Amino acid sequence: MCGIVGYWGKKESVPILIKGLKRLEYRGYDSAGIAVIKRNNLNYLKKTGKVRELEKEINREKLTGQIGIAHTRWATHGIPNDINAHPHMDVSESMALIHNGIIENYSTLREVLLKEGVKFKSDTDTEVVVQLISSIYKKNGLSLEESVRAALQQVIGAYGVVLVSKDEPDTLIAARFGSPLVVGIGEGEYFVASDAAPIIDYTRNVMYLDEGEMAIITNGELTIKNIFENKIISKEISKVDWSVEQIEKGNYPHYMLKEINEQERTVVDTMRGRLRVEDGDAHLGGIRDFMPRIESARRYYITACGTSWHAGMIGKYLLEEYAGIPVHVEYASEFRYRETIVGPDTVVIAISQSGETADTLAAIRKAKEKGALTLGICNVVGSSISRDTDCGVYTHAGPEIGVASTKAFTAQVTVLSMLALMLGRRKDRLSKSQGQEITRSMNKLGDYIKEVLTDDKQLQKVAKDTQNVNHYLYLGRGLNFPVALEGALKLKEISYIHAEGYPAAEMKHGPIALIDENMPVVFIAPHDKTYEKILSNIEQVKSRKGITIVITDKHSKDLDALADYLIVIPSTHAHIFPILVSIPLQLLAYHLAVLRGCNVDQPRNLAKSVTVE
Numbered sequence: 001m002c003g004i005v006g007y008w009g010k011k012e013s014v015p016i017l018i019k020g021l022k023r024l025e026y027r028g029y030d031s032a033g034i035a036v037i038k039r040n041n042l043n044y045l046k047k048t049g050k051v052r053e054l055e056k057e058i059n060r061e062k063l064t065g066q067i068g069i070a071h072t073r074w075a076t077h078g079i080p081n082d083i084n085a086h087p088h089m090d091v092s093e094s095m096a097l098i099h100n101g102i103i104e105n106y107s108t109l110r111e112v113l114l115k116e117g118v119k120f121k122s123d124t125d126t127e128v129v130v131q132l133i134s135s136i137y138k139k140n141g142l143s144l145e146e147s148v149r150a151a152l153q154q155v156i157g158a159y160g161v162v163l164v165s166k167d168e169p170d171t172l173i174a175a176r177f178g179s180p181l182v183v184g185i186g187e188g189e190y191f192v193a194s195d196a197a198p199i200i201d202y203t204r205n206v207m208y209l210d211e212g213e214m215a216i217i218t219n220g221e222l223t224i225k226n227i228f229e230n231k232i233i234s235k236e237i238s239k240v241d242w243s244v245e246q247i248e249k250g251n252y253p254h255y256m257l258k259e260i261n262e263q264e265r266t267v268v269d270t271m272r273g274r275l276r277v278e279d280g281d282a283h284l285g286g287i288r289d290f291m292p293r294i295e296s297a298r299r300y301y302i303t304a305c306g307t308s309w310h311a312g313m314i315g316k317y318l319l320e321e322y323a324g325i326p327v328h329v330e331y332a333s334e335f336r337y338r339e340t341i342v343g344p345d346t347v348v349i350a351i352s353q354s355g356e357t358a359d360t361l362a363a364i365r366k367a368k369e370k371g372a373l374t375l376g377i378c379n380v381v382g383s384s385i386s387r388d389t390d391c392g393v394y395t396h397a398g399p400e401i402g403v404a405s406t407k408a409f410t411a412q413v414t415v416l417s418m419l420a421l422m423l424g425r426r427k428d429r430l431s432k433s434q435g436q437e438i439t440r441s442m443n444k445l446g447d448y449i450k451e452v453l454t455d456d457k458q459l460q461k462v463a464k465d466t467q468n469v470n471h472y473l474y475l476g477r478g479l480n481f482p483v484a485l486e487g488a489l490k491l492k493e494i495s496y497i498h499a500e501g502y503p504a505a506e507m508k509h510g511p512i513a514l515i516d517e518n519m520p521v522v523f524i525a526p527h528d529k530t531y532e533k534i535l536s537n538i539e540q541v542k543s544r545k546g547i548t549i550v551i552t553d554k555h556s557k558d559l560d561a562l563a564d565y566l567i568v569i570p571s572t573h574a575h576i577f578p579i580l581v582s583i584p585l586q587l588l589a590y591h592l593a594v595l596r597g598c599n600v601d602q603p604r605n606l607a608k609s610v611t612v613e
């Protein structure tokens, strides 16, 4: 949800800022802008569309400068156009500000400023912040830092803001309340960004701003203070371990395809050092000290959004079976406002790739208020969710740039499988040999994924033959029902084909009415205890002339006869199968999106990290 980048140093800042914006473009891509200070002048450019449109404009205008800020937008208030793009300027165009988040009391602040005679240019909530800072700066004779602090104390909402002013041309100020900001510390230079991606070309030393903190960079010095109390805060420097290759597309046409293909390695990375194959057990260091409370909990809640919620649904099935503890899976947006049965005897597991999803963060805070133990499953190290939870497990899938989540999902399910296994073993609901069966299958997962990735011709054929349909249905039973939901979400978000996932048996309670010769139905049909049942569901679709696409783990006479398209993937433990079968579903969505000419990595209206409610 909007990407922010700022540079303070002696180098030419424009190329650094533009490269940074390109790295952050997955966070928002409807417009972009830049403001730079050069010899006490503040110049800015803003453009609707992708960063490359802004770049063209910069080249035309030959914009240069040293200290600067840049922004790529995902619109909340005001349509995507040049005026609403960030940076926003004050009336005298001496200050420029970029913002990620939502200012909830912007109309009240706007009213006050209008009465003072301030003329607003945009329809955004952000503009009030810069106008307010400017008004305080001009009226009260305060420094820029003091004016920012005074203004932010009046602001209600979520923000990550960065500001520069030609009146104090050597200063860059960043502040965070609700939206992530990372400060990169280089040799005589500093970077501020929404995440580490724009920073790692220059330095691996970073500080993650916490809620209510501001960074003031002036005269080559960085000071971190509290926004509300003006106290200096001493913070630790963390090291970022991402590599540049990890955040670049390499030879792949899209990040999504790269990330799908990376899964043969990423699931192995998720399990590295955690799986005890011979003991039939797992070990998750980040929750070790909390195990007594996790084991003795009366109930678990899993809270998340989108794809992470689907991973949570798979987690529910596994945890209930292995740990024997009731698990409720709640969308974080519902959890945060609903009266849930949460207390000190509850563990709330929050799942998030980015670790920044606003609803999931709010759900954690609510769970903590109610005395629950909070456990995060996050991909981004140092993210807000990973820091706000009492304990947690990193998924170690590496940076995920494609808006459609792929490798983060399989990593989340892998972590949940290990968690369920650990609890099952401790609670004696799983014997050592049952545990070994699972760990051995998990150990082979990387090779199985490789096999699935090696040959996707049949999936390409399905995509080619069905590229013009308007709807798709995904059906699965048991653990594969949430996989069906995830398959449908992947398809709709990147190909814009309407898709729905259902528990296979539910089909006859409604969706069967939709079946005709134009409706492809994807069945997830492994040869497990649900096989016979799902076979009848396939027959029901077939007899209504639906297009049957069956993903299974071995050929059978029935499937060979019933499936219009049969995709056979390796056979594995039923509890691991959801991870493996997700991959052909990701590939199918990918091929369909490419054939339909869609922007796979940056689908319309979406953003990678949803940091607003």
Ligand code: AGP
Pocket: 305, 306, 307, 308, 351, 352, 353, 354, 355, 356, 357, 360, 403, 404, 405, 406, 490, 493, 606, 607, 608, 609, 610
């Ligand atoms: C996944 O493909 C989606 N783009 C989206 O549903 C995503 O999973 C959701 O916004 C949650 O994000 P998070 O995992 O970063 O919290």
